[in-house]
Amino acid sequence: MAEVVLTGIRKSFGAVDVIKGIDLTIKDGEFCVFVGPSGCGKSTLLRIIAGLEVATGGTLHIDGKEVSKAEPSERGIAMVFQSYALYPHLTVRQNIGFGLSLAKMPKDEIARIVEATAATLQLEKLLDRKPKELSGGQRQRVAIGRAIVRNPKVFLFDEPLSNLDASLRSQMRIEITELHAKLATTMIYVTHDQVEAMTMADKIVVLNGGTIEQVGSPMELYNAPATPFVAGFIGGPKMNLFEGKLAEEMRCRTYGIRPEHVLLGAEGRWQGRVKHVEHLGADAIVHLDVAGLGALIARISGDTGLRPGDDVRASPQPGKEFRY
Amino acid sequence: MRCPVQRSPYPYWFVLPAAVVFVTLFLVPTVASLWFSLTRWDLYTASYIGLDNFRQFFSEQNLTLGLMNTVIYAVLTSATKTVFGLLLAVLLTSGIWGQSFLRTVVFFPVLVSTIGVGITFTVLMHPTKGLFNVGLAAIGLHGPGWLTDASLALYSVALVDLWKGVGLATLIYIAGLAAISPDYYEAARIDGATRVQQFWRVTVPLVQPATVTVITLSLIGGLRSFDLIWAMTKGGPGFSSDVLASVIYKQYQAGFYGLSTAGNVILFVLIATIILPLTWWFNRKEVDL
Amino acid sequence: MTRRQYWTGIIATVVALVIFVVPFVFIAFTAVKDKAQASHLDFTWPLQFLFWQNLVDVVTTRNYMLLLAYFNSSIITVGAVAMLILFGAMVGYVLQRRQSRWNQVIFGCVLAGLIIPPAVVPTIWVMQGLGLFKTIWGMVLIQVAYGLAFSVLLYRSFIATIPRDLDEAARIDGAKPLQIFLRVILPLLKPVTVTLIVVQSIAIFNDFTNPLYYLPGKENVTVQLTLFNFQSQFSTQFNLLFMNILLVTIPPLIVFIFFNRQIVAGMTAGAVKG
Structure with a gap:
């Protein structure tokens, strides 16, 4: 449960400016989608929020606390990666419980939480399998499970559906939307697919060349695109x-x-x-x-x-x- | 509100344990050798004598012979390992009967103790009783004194080095051949290339990365080689099979630490002057491809 | 298989048996002969099979020196390989993951370690200063210093195949740098670790030159040094000398039988340019 506030966020890699000053407020419980063509800086912006990249300038507040330079694990966020980034040598059970065991939580408590999470994601039967024995959709659910057990204030998704085939993708879209409805947590979702943006978002942020083109609800962007870029991108x-x-x-x-x-x-x-x-x-x-x-x-x-x-x-x- | 500063997840102290060992036991002695090679030295006191050690090295005949032998030995073993390694690799990837057994047999000597191999071949090369000359006598030939003839000893050791090391060259070439797409051979066959033409026009050029590795590794190994020569001839007869590494050891045993270290520096310079231009040349050729 | 492949194979096998197998059979035969027959140095069937007796004779020579040698060589090998694995993986990890100008320095050191021959007498001088000369631990550290370059190179190229997402997922899960390395990266390095263990143990166990320089003295003998010294001791007892060679040859043979695949992987890794 948290508001995410970006103020004047900039990021450059050497001489290349990837993010050129971004001011944005994502309200508590909102499902916010960053969308834009590849190279627009959407993933970098998500990684700055996650703490995997440190912004060159500007500040970031999550839940009223400045976290611009905090460790990723201290920001109250959880992230689902495009590749899922499941630990290949650990079972589903150990993957989901990894963060909890790092936090030195007692074993029986970890087991309880992991099993409860697995139940909500229909993963009970897969708990003792390794990631390579799972299908794409199952891996996706494990990655989400690993995010859920962290009990984060903000969920971050980095193009999570791009490795799935079309039918599974529309099913997972619905599952993630339902998850958001159930948890009512702030979620930030990066995609290059405007259909995902339109169908899932409360708020869409259209990025282009490291700046924000327009922020608004899906229908606002459709009915009143502020720039030719947004007009061409949405719909x-x-x-x-x-x-x-x-x-x-x-x-x-x-x-x-x-x-x-x-x-x-x-x-x-x-x-x-x-x-x-x-x-x-x-x-x-x-x-x-x-x-x-x-x-x-x-x-x-x-x-x-x-x-x-x-x-x-x-x-x-x-x-x-x-x-x- | 307190804002903790993020640290890299890949901290440099990870390098520290390795760096401490490497710097104290490898880099420091290497740098120190440049100084000690200019001194008369008994491990406790070192007195500066300029380039005297190097002058001695290049004026005493048995020492210059060692330098010559080092180059001969390295070039010879490297060249033969490259040629035989490639031929064996081609043979052992052509789907012949007993292929995997043959690969094992050719490779096994690489893993065996050099000293054990050296002693065994010293016995096999015994001038009268050794299997080499007994075998030659059986077909009516009079075998030479492999290790007792001063003009032959170095080459006999090089032969054993080839026996022991060709398996590694073969293995590297087999990996290199596996990386060549069969399409090239099919295209060449459609163009009407014979087996020999395929070897020269397709295999040799495309296996070049492996050739670079084999030549570089075997040259470095050959220039530094010590244990096989030491186990078989101790540099003899006389100084006829001495190489730089055995000279370094002999001077060390005799207590001429400055001179021994000068030998080390010369070996280092020799390796650098052969390997660096070679690597540079190979790299340039590779860009051309 | 064509006729041609079949007959080439037969001929190649016969040639290989003569060139590569006969010396090993010669070792085995001579090792079980009695003293008189062994002194002929010929390639003949043993008249008597004195395997056990020769074995006991070799082992008990010079007050069980060979057992001490095996003990020392094992300690050196195990200690050095353990450190090579851990230190090599840590350097390879940072070298691959973190881009900075220090990388050039580290990479330069790796190449230097692969090419430059160790300066032996100055090394002895340094070791004496540190009290490491003629000690087992000194020998272990020497093997680590000389073997690091190869380990780092191998680990670095393998770590390049492990997606960085895993490190990042672990960071978000709250893992500290050392925890990321020990709990996520190190377990995933298992294939290359096995290869390195096998290849480096054989190299260190077979090493003769370095113990010759840095580990003189009777109480510190290693397997290869013992074998070398027995060459003069057993100049009239070739059966015992070859029994010793046989004993030195058996450990790599066993390792080779079990870890053939990993050895091949490690040896050909040199072919993949750094």
Whole structure:
């Protein structure tokens, strides 16, 4: 149960500035997702909060206490790594209980806590196995179990689902969301996948080039992206963004319209030709070549009869256009 | 609120125990040898005599002979181990009958006591009763005095060194050959290369990292070698099979500590002047590949 | 297997038996012969098998000197290998994990240790100053100093394969640096540790030159020194000399049978460039 406050956090490796001054408050009990392309500094920022990297400048408070230079173990955090980082030579039981045994907790108490944790994660039958005998999803649960027994004020997740296949990933998304609902602890979650960000977060922090682009709830970011970068990053398929002539006509530098807000029909502002249609079932993604504009993507109902080569007119849905 | 400062999880004191032992028993003596080689020294008092020890080393015939022998011995053992090591490795990776048994047999001498090997071969090379010459006599040849002939003794010891050490070269080459993708051989066969062409055009160039290791290791070993020579000839007959390492020991036994240390410095310089340019050259070649 | 592979194998085996196996059979034969037959130095079937008697004779020579030698050699080997494992792993760990300009210095020392021949007389001078000359513990430390470079190199390249996430997970779990090393890293180094134990024990057990210089004196004899000294003592009793060689050859043979794989791994590790 804790608030995390970052003030003017900077980090440079030699001459390279990776984090360029970040101010952020993550409220108690919030599920906060750091999202951004690779190299945007999201993992470094998480590692600074964890204490695995020491910030070059700025301060960090967890639960009202300054911990900018404290040891990772003294910050009241627990972390789930992308690789899970389970100790290969220890059993599941020993992995989960490792931190407790370091803290010199009596053996029977460790056993009790480990078994209770294992029960909540359905790991009871696996307690005496080694990590290499577990499936990806089971390893993930053990890593979460190891985090839970620390009874942390803040959970940190570093791209925890990126090593799982698609179906397991959506299942684990739900499990982690449920875990958050049950524990009501502050959680900070790093991912490059905007779907994970949208589906799990209370608050999304979009990072780019070591600075924050925008902070907000998923729907805020979707409905009112503050910058073209956020506009292009949140939502799928990517928003259509245009610079140059069209933007000038619209009296802005960048003009954007989401694919789901492009209307196709006999009438419309733009004359286009269908290049390719991706049928997703309920929806279809139509790739158009628009004269004087270039490529345009539209998302329409799946029962469309459009075929490559068809001529069609397209127009933006009023009120859904973005101008920057 | 108190803010404790984070320390590295990889503290330098981890290096300390090793550093203490290494510095006192290896680095300090090595550096001290540079000074003591310039002195007349009885372990208690050392009097500076400039380069006299080195002058003596290069003027006394038996000492310069030792220097010559060291180079001959090292180059000879290194070259033969490299050639035979590669040939044996190719043979022992070609899927022949009894391959794993042969690997074991060739490698085992590496693990055996050098002194034991030395004594055994001294007996086998006995001029009249030894198995070498008895065997040669059986096919009508008159065998030489392997260790008693002054012009032959050094080469006989080098032969035993090859016997004992070729297994290690073979093993390193086997590992090197295993790292070459079979695709290259298949491509070469499709291009119509014969076995001999495959060996020269594919195996030899691609196994080069192993060659570098074998040459470097066996050269360093050869230049420093002492125990086999000491067990077999003690540098004899006369001084004919003396090498730097045995000269160093003899001068030490005789109480010429300054001279012995000068021998050490010369050995060090010799190794450095051979190994460093060689490593540099190998590294450059590797970049070219 | 083709005919060609089959026949090449047969020929190679016969040649290998003559070149590599005959000397060992010769050792075994001579070791069990009686004194008279052994003095012929020939490669013949033993007329009598005096294994036990020759064994007893060798062991009891010079007031059970060989037993003392085995005892000393064992202490030196066990002590030195234990320290080489622990110290080598600690240096390799810091060297691999922590990037700084000190690394250059440490790496330079490792290369120096691999290449530079030890300066023997100055070493004796240092050891005398420290009271380590002619002592078993002095010998142990010498073997540690000379073997460290190889251990560090081997450990460093192995530790590079252990993900740093494990260290970090342990830090978050509250492990102190020494606890991370002892409870997480060291257990994971087991394969390379086994290799090092085997390879270094054989090297140290077989070492002759260093005990010759640094461990003179009757009460400090090692196995190799005893063998060397028996060469003159037994100049007329070749059966006993070869029984001694046989006894010295057996420990590495046993180790080789059990740890073949690890020895091969350790020896070829030199091929992987540092």
